[in-house]
Amino acid sequence: MSTEQSAAVKEPSMLQQKEMIAEHFRELSRTGETKKKVVYTFVPGNLTELLLAFDVLPVHPEINALQSAMRQKAGAYIGEAERIGHSEDVCTYVKCDIGMKRLGNVGPTGEVLPKPDLLLLSYTGCFTFMKWFELLRQEYDCPVVMLHTPYQGDGEITPTMTQYMVEQIRQQVIPALEKLTGKSFDEERLRELMRLSARAEDDMVAVLESAKHKPSPIDAYFGGVYYIGPMFTAFRGTQGAVDYYAQLRRECNQRIAAGEGPITPEGTSPKERFRLIVEGPPNWTHFREFWKMFHDEGAVVVASTYTKVGGTYDLGFRHDPTNPLESLAQYCMGCYTNRNLPQRLDMIVKYADEYSADGLLINSVKSCNSFSAGQLMLLREFERRTGKPGGFIETDLVDARYFSAANVKNRIESYLQMIVQKRTAGAASVDLAAAASLVRSLPVINQGGAA
């Protein structure tokens, strides 16, 4: 989810996104004059349509953090947070954000971000969010409204859960926004915004699913983070997003027609040699270098879970204007990290089949327990259920200290070579068998154990 598009080739959709984001930040920088209210909130389970219905401007601290990392500023921010007492062990998004605030709160466009008038604590799928806004509350001394999204512990959304959500939205979030803006809630407006959301959502799903083609016209992980950007942040429910996704979809179709692969910062992908699923968020400090490791090997990511953190639209969810608050509640509860581990596994296994993937690569980030705790089990179960190989790498989101390029490259290479070895297994094993029996001339010094 980034705003910076560093690809060598610039397609119209890229420019369009860039402009949308630039405009958003311009607006943020003008709140002094426009007196528009600013609400900080999180990406997973965000209530963008509701915020827009009140004409407030959302700011997403995670996005600021990842952009700081892409601009190589995260190191200093994290250092500052650690200086004021934050532990090395905790989520670096939080530290990056706190550090950024302490060092002047300069946003990605170089302008100072406005302070929040309200913190909308959409506590969805991640415990750290709660601590994060408790910290920000201390920093800004501003009101917080809690929206507790119950977790799908049993893999389902129960009526009690939905009722809890709807009541929180109706009785707490909406009154807080009314109080903040002095406007009363306009349900019709919300419905209209949600109608637009659903349209853009259709196109976005089509884009993500275009990866089912061979070769895939998109990279659903590295490229994917750009594609989900507008949908997951401040633009869902806007005409801009509708246009953007329509354009993006056209471009995908063109590439499919031309038999072209994804566009990467290194240019158009070479021949697609591997089709992978990736689980876990990317590393942002070495984003381009990381992507290049895939690009160089002809590895294309055809499906990823990270592109579902802000909603699992590909599983069929659409914002539903006929039932706006229930629909918002369902949306929040359906986000990827709000699903339990068996559900996450089912999703990945389904992807393996639907996207004819060669295997699953997990990028386990140190920061994020929400994602990472249990990933080793996902890996094992994935292998067991699909018979496809899994690979595992460890990095971090925005802390460059935890990105060891040599190590990551080694593991990716080993993983891909393993896939190749598996593919070519049949032919080669014959001559190997002949060689092997001879090589056993190496003496065995120890052979114990079972009879």
Added chain:
Amino acid sequence: MDSVDQYVARADALYHDVSYRSVAEWKTRTGKKAAGHLPVYAPREIIDAAGMLPVAMHGAGDQVEIIRGDAYFQSYICQLPRSTIELAMSGRLDDIDAFLFPSTCDVIRNLSGMWKMLFPKKFVRYLDLPQNFDRKVAGRFWAGELRHLYADLCALNGTTPSDDALRLSLARFSANRRAVASLMALRASEPWRAPAAEAYLIIRAGDVMPVEEHTAFIEGYLAAAQGADRPMRDYTRVVVTGAFCEQPPLELIRTLERAGCYLVWDDFTVGARFLEGDVSLAGDPIEALAQAFLNQSVKNACVYEPDGKKGEWLVNTVRDTRADGVVFAAPSFCDPALLEQPMLVTALERAGIPHTSFKYAENLGQFQVIREQAGTFSDGLRLWSNA
């Protein structure tokens, strides 16, 4: 009356019983089932009222070698879930029939999903404690969840749900909390009478003892400890916080005291005293328990603090226990505890209360560094006091 040593020996044996043999014995004796729960807070009253033995699972300390557990967790995840899995994979949790995973943090949350996949035959429930503290909205949600849990546990155990059973349990646990509070009060007033590690073991015994038995056990220990002849030392008085989930090794608790710190308050096993005071016996017992959580729970990093007065509670604890300073002891990689710390530090500094911090793991074996830090902290308070 038993001697202090006898109480401690019994508690120590239970602490070291990582195979939960005492639970198996209880089950044989009663023919009922046992429900385990992870830290921090779980509504143990509900388990008890369903006729099951509530078992608080606090990892395996330094008592088992972690082999299979490491297979499930990366190096940057705390120790507790590994040792819990290790216990399960080595059959030591076979006697536990139901597992409850409270919403303490994402690690425990995800562990619930892993449990579903690993042990499909066991009863597994994730408990989403309300983080919204609105009495009405959250009260309805939480009472609903509790009711659902109660019905399911009763069905599992073959008992009939009843308000009377619930009320009886509420009363038993209130009594237990009063006993625990007396022990804590003794630690705060005359810490040399009940050394920290000892008091810890006595409270931990409640992890596996039926609640009424544990209440009597604490009372017995208190009577014995009050009579024991133990010298008072020139130690610093500290509050320890951060250790509410993964538990510090016993040796660490001893190290702190040996380095010159009396632990006059701590949040070890704080789950056992998460609610403060008695739960009302009037009206619907489930409602009462739900409201008690919303209105009577302690402040802890694993729950959201709606009133925005972060740290005030800790400052008051320091004042109430006449402590000289605060030791932050948190498990490595524990997000709730570690993210909370800077906010608490801010409050302490505002109140002029000295503090120090370090991290540990439940299976830590070397204490030099911690001893140095705690020692320097107490040296500072000791050498610079005017006594």
Added chain:
Amino acid sequence: MILTIGIDVGSSAVKAAVVASPRNSGRTRESSKIVATHTERVRRRDQRHVIELAFDEALKAAGITREKLGYIATTGEGELVEFRTGHFYGMTAHARGALFLDPAARAVVDVGALHARAIVMDEHARVLSYRMTSQCASGSGQFLENVARYLGVTLDEVGPLSLTSAKPEKVSGICAVLAETDVINMVSRGIALADILKGIHESMAGRFAKLLKLMDLAPGTVLVTGGLAADEGLTACIQDALGKTKLSGQTVKTNPLSVHAGAIGAALWGAFRSERLASRPTVASPALAAV
């Protein structure tokens, strides 16, 4: 006058210092005098035996007998010293010793064989805050020692060599073991020894500067203590590294007696405590209680 001894039991060396203090000088110790010091490297010998040796040698150097001592103070792994009067924890002792060696000192960087710690103190040697490197040994004396061995450089040469380097080679990696491989790689790329060593010094110094930066550091002297204080290359790099942080007004120094700072500090605190104990004999200090 009272005579006290401080014994600093480290993992690689035992240091002892005999100090003479005028009576009733409270916490201020400017007029105390160091009578003798001694270092005994452990080197594969029984630590208890080494402690005895260091103790005896220090007394011999001071020209006194055991009975003359008013307090036997330990620090470090003091539990091994069965004949101690009392124990002071490492940072308490290092702060006291450092302030004595350099009255302008307001911070200490103590780099020993296995750990490094940064201490900030006030003008009375009261420890205000401190940071330590974690359980991981990267950036410790032992690490430097290992690398030096592979490079075929003796410890005495490390500092002077490092000072000659103009373009230090950056050492990456967090792990000391992997850093060692890094170093090997550098040798294989033909990088000069001096540049490698300075690279390591810089990486260590960066770490220490970070520890210092994590605390509110007042202007004054930052005294380097512990075994690595003898390494002038490292000290120079710490000065540079501090300069690069936003801290200002600090001068990094060492003292010929830096390695004994812990022992000296313990001896000084011992003198203070012995007077306290004499006036209030019933109070047991934790260290005394443990004897």
Added chain:
Amino acid sequence: MKAWIGIDLGSTTTKAIFLDEQGKELGRGITNSRSSYDLASRIAQDEGRLAARFTLLDRELRADDELATHSDKVRGQLLHRFRRDQEVVQLEALRELVAEECRSPRVAAIAKPLEERATGIVDSLITAEKKPALPLAGKAAKTSDFFRDRAASGFGRLAEEQSDASVKFADLLGVFDKAILRVENTPFELSFDTRIRSAIREVARTLPDSVRDRCIAAVERAAAIPLDEVRVIGTGYGRARLPFPKENIRSEILCHGLGAHAQFPGTRTVLDIGGQDTKAIQVDDAGIVTGFQMNDRCAAGCGRYLGYIADEMSLGIHELGPLAQQSERNVRITSTCTVFAGAELRDRLANGQRREDILAGLHRAVILRAMALLARSGGVLDEFTFTGGVANNPAAVDALMQLVEENYGKRTLNISAGSIFTGALGAALFALRADAAQA
């Protein structure tokens, strides 16, 4: 003669394996990686080439029925001479450099006594080496594969005895450390051709007249066979630094998997513990890797850990395991930070624990780390093959056997004497296959 070569450029050691057309081993070589990768891979290849010559020689001798009965003896003696010469050449170089170091201004104050003692020590090592004790097949005490380790343990022991207040242990060690580094960085050419001819004449004297000339002729023939090195494939930690084209580089995971499979076709699980990484690999019945796990950026609990311990105790790395096997009681070691290993050892010795017991605990700690990786990679299946340098360590093997049995039940544990070469063997097989596939 065509040869295919695999080189495993490890973090600690560099290994080379030469295979012939049938995939049969021709020779192998090993050296320290410490000094320089290029040099290390050159030395390993030189060693391998030399060994290949001896294999060819052996084949020549065995081709003749009568000569065949003498082949072991001839080969053994020739090899022994070669090794001895090599050792002496290196020790002499060491002596020279030690003397030079003693003259450095750094040690001017004690230059004379220092030089006397230091060179004296090396002289005794040379004398010991030259003792014409013939190798007793199989019985020879196991010593390290590396000159550095052999020289260091010999020098260290004598230095300990001969140091005093005037010339300190640290002084002696200082000059040694400097000199050995330079020795290590000097390749010693011991050409097979030139030496073998003179050596065989001496050795032949001990043979019956009837075969003497034929033996000499066989040696000449073996020396003359051209060795055509068709392809070299590199693997291991340092592979990216080898001057190889990308297609001749393989991941060490695949190489260890294939190598282990080649040695023990029943292998399903492979554990490789090297100097600074540990890998748990699962392979299928064709040697294809199906899953793997490696340790992360921390080198705790790898071979280097044992290396530090050995240094700490002035022992050769190969002496560590046997000592640990004499343990009677289990000591639990908690810190696995490699760098802390030495300190932990000292600490525990100071607490009065037995050296053997501590060592056993340290070995167990190393294996415990590996167990976690094994569990993570999918457990220990039957058969189970242990590779990498640490597989040479009997105490590590004991601990592994015990822990595997406790946690997974009985498993066949395969360890070949050449376990450290497994990665190189895999690479060589890949080399062979690459050409077989093209043919």
